[in-house]
Amino acid sequence: MRTYLDCFPCFLTQALRAGRIATDDETKIKKVLDEVGMMLREIPLDSTPPQSGRWIYRKVGEITGIPDPYRDIKKESTRKALSLYPYLKKQVASSDDGLLTAIRVAIAGNVIDFGSNWNFDLNTDVDDVLEKDFALFDYGQFKDRLNAANEILYIGDNAGECVFDRILIEEMNRPVTYAVRGAPIINDATYEDAVDAGIDGVATIISTGTDAPGAILETCSAEFKKVYHRSSFIISKGQGNYEALSMEPEPILFLLKIKCHIIAKDIGVKKGDIVLKANKGPRKK
Amino acid sequence: MRTYLDCFPCFLTQALRAGRIATDDETKIKKVLDEVGMMLREIPLDSTPPQSGRWIYRKVGEITGIPDPYRDIKKESTRKALSLYPYLKKQVASSDDGLLTAIRVAIAGNVIDFGSNWNFDLNTDVDDVLEKDFALFDYGQFKDRLNAANEILYIGDNAGECVFDRILIEEMNRPVTYAVRGAPIINDATYEDAVDAGIDGVATIISTGTDAPGAILETCSAEFKKVYHRSSFIISKGQGNYEALSMEPEPILFLLKIKCHIIAKDIGVKKGDIVLKANKGPRKK
Numbered sequence: 419m420r421t422y423l424d425c426f427p428c429f430l431t432q433a434l435r436a437g438r439i440a441t442d443d444e445t446k447i448k449k450v451l452d453e454v455g456m457m458l459r460e461i462p463l464d465s466t467p468p469q470s471g472r473w474i475y476r477k478v479g480e481i482t483g484i485p486d487p488y489r490d491i492k493k494e495s496t497r498k499a500l501s502l503y504p505y506l507k508k509q510v511a512s513s514d515d516g517l518l519t520a521i522r523v524a525i526a527g528n529v530i531d532f533g534s535n536w537n538f539d540l541n542t543d544v545d546d547v548l549e550k551d552f553a554l555f556d557y558g559q560f561k562d563r564l565n566a567a568n569e570i571l572y573i574g575d576n577a578g579e580c581v582f583d584r585i586l587i588e589e590m591n592r593p594v595t596y597a598v599r600g601a602p603i604i605n606d607a608t609y610e611d612a613v614d615a616g617i618d619g620v621a622t623i624i625s626t627g628t629d630a631p632g633a634i635l636e637t638c639s640a641e642f643k644k645v646y647h648r649s650s651f652i653i654s655k656g657q658g659n660y661e662a663l664s665m666e667p668e669p670i671l672f673l674l675k676i677k678c679h680i681i682a683k684d685i686g687v688k689k690g691d692i693v694l695k696a697n698k699g700p701r702k703k
Numbered sequence: 704m705r706t707y708l709d710c711f712p713c714f715l716t717q718a719l720r721a722g723r724i725a726t727d728d729e730t731k732i733k734k735v736l737d738e739v740g741m742m743l744r745e746i747p748l749d750s751t752p753p754q755s756g757r758w759i760y761r762k763v764g765e766i767t768g769i770p771d772p773y774r775d776i777k778k779e780s781t782r783k784a785l786s787l788y789p790y791l792k793k794q795v796a797s798s799d800d801g802l803l804t805a806i807r808v809a810i811a812g813n814v815i816d817f818g819s820n821w822n823f824d825l826n827t828d829v830d831d832v833l834e835k836d837f838a839l840f841d842y843g844q845f846k847d848r849l850n851a852a853n854e855i856l857y858i859g860d861n862a863g864e865c866v867f868d869r870i871l872i873e874e875m876n877r878p879v880t881y882a883v884r885g886a887p888i889i890n891d892a893t894y895e896d897a898v899d900a901g902i903d904g905v906a907t908i909i910s911t912g913t914d915a916p917g918a919i920l921e922t923c924s925a926e927f928k929k930v931y932h933r934s935s936f937i938i939s940k941g942q943g944n945y946e947a948l949s950m951e952p953e954p955i956l957f958l959l960k961i962k963c964h965i966i967a968k969d970i971g972v973k974k975g976d977i978v979l980k981a982n983k984g985p986r987k988k
Contacts, residue, residue, distance in 0.1 A: 423722075423729065426736045427715040434708055444708065448748060451711045455743035458715075458736055463729065 419661040421463050424680050436478040440487035450481050467661045468632030475603050486602035495530050495578025496614045506585050520589035522548050525692050527582025528656050528675045532605040553691035560671050567651035573597045573633050575656030577607045580615035587620045594621040601629035632662030657681050670697040704946040706748050709965050721763040725772035735766050752946045753917030760888050771887035780815050780863025781899045791870050805874035807833050810977050812867025813941050813960045817890040838976035845956050852936035858882045858918050860941030862892045865900035872905045879906040886914035917947030942966050955982040
């Protein structure tokens with residue numbers, strides 16, 4: 419997804435939010451805003467938003483001296499998500515279509531997002547997503563590709579959300595490679611967060627090799643790209659990965675909850691919607 | 704009022720909004736965002752927000768070549784407001800306390816604000832304010848000062864809103880000097896807008912002598928300051944004038960609807976509240 423004009427005030431809002439998580443020192447936070455303000459002119463409209471997110475959050479770390487301000491929040495998200503695990507497993511087990519319920523569970527986990535949204539109540543929002551109608555529902559393609567796939571690449575999004583992803587991975591019951599961010603950024607899942615969620619018991623965890631809050635291919639490691647290009651079935655979780663990969667031609671299935679009106683407009687849905695969207699582009703070979 | 708950290712993303716949002724009113728050219732609007740981004744570090748936290756608003760909206764004019772993008776919107780606001788005039792006069796005439804209803808009418812007009820809020824429906828919002836409880840209600844002081852005043856300085860805010868102010872001026876029935884902005888800025892009222900609203904028939908219109916979206920004294924003309932300092936009763940309309948004058952010691956009565964959560968926090972009320980607030984500071988002499 420390209421960067422829209424509306425993304426620019428949002429970059430500043432995100433810098434402010436991250437600055438406040440990192441420090442109480444108003445002078446330092448003002449410096450974060452000043453420097454991010456100066457960076458805006460370096461951001462072209464044809465870049466993807468996570469490319470800028472990467473520099474912005476790095477700047478917050480530099481100025482505040484706190485490179486991972488969301489560390490404690492991530493631990494707490496995982497703890498809360500793990501406490502919901504038995505309930506969510508029961509929902510899947512008692513459902514007529516376990517796979518579909520597990521997909522809903524995975525999308526429900528995507529409400530945990532401290533980048534674009536702070537106003538979520540995990541328990542309420544999860545139940546909401548379990549019931550909600552899909553705005554885009556390419557479930558047929560999901561099942562077809564799953565049935566044909568020998569190996570699945572599952573690109574994770576946020577810490578805590580990994581617990582919900584684990585339930586979908588368990589339900590799919592196929593070999594899965596689970597990709598996490600290469601370094602802490604916002605509340606995105608890193609290797610440690612995926613292990614805390616128990617992903618290591620159900621999938622092979624790899625790093626995208628980038629600290630961008632979305633799998634921007636040109637910033638990813640060769641190792642990740644090798645797995646990515648050989649995969650016939652790629653699951654992309656969340657807004658950051660959608661922003662990074664929406665224009666790629668590979669057969670990706672995007673699973674996300676829409677928390678930003680600009681992404682909503684880009685996809686052609688509404689803020690608050692849940693989406694299971696197959697990438698329409700032809701496969702690059 | 705000082706500039707809070709939250710004002711910085713809002714400065715960019717306002718620049719984007721004004722840029723879009725002025726032009727469809729995305730490249731020009733991007734340049735507006737780039738240049739406003741660069742200005743942020745020049746904005747100290749102890750300045751008032753309208754000081755920055757002045758520079759930001761001036762920058763929008765410079766880059767887009769449209770110094771008064773809100774011109775048509777202002778004309779339309781005044782037209783709509785004039786169509787409500789007979790209804791509003793009837794509300795005041797049929798009320799038990801005509802002065803209080805006229806104050807409510809004046810505050811109701813303050814919903815017309817393209818700086819901080821676009822989502823207003825004039826008819827609905829006016830009726831809402833006519834019924835709503837005040838969050839701060841220094842009506843006793845308003846009446847005492849009105850009774851003691853020989854001359855009133857009434858500092859206007861937005862175009863269209865002037866029509867509502869006219870009703871309060873008519874109800875007070877005292878000599879009033881009505882101050883407008885010295886040049887177009889956002890949808891703030893200028894001399895022309897006040898005349899369009901019929902203010903010239905009920906008050907002497909003067910200019911603050913500044914193009915700031917609030918009467919920041921150090922930027923106002925000597926003529927305005929002379930009137931300001933000799934006034935024993937000053938009515939200040941809207942957020943911009945509150946931001947500019949809230950720390951001044953003169954006997955000001957602020958009439959406004961709260962459309963921004965930062966101003967709400969500064970005053971100690973909630974967004975959406977209506978306020979009739981006397982300045983507590985001692986008179987400078």
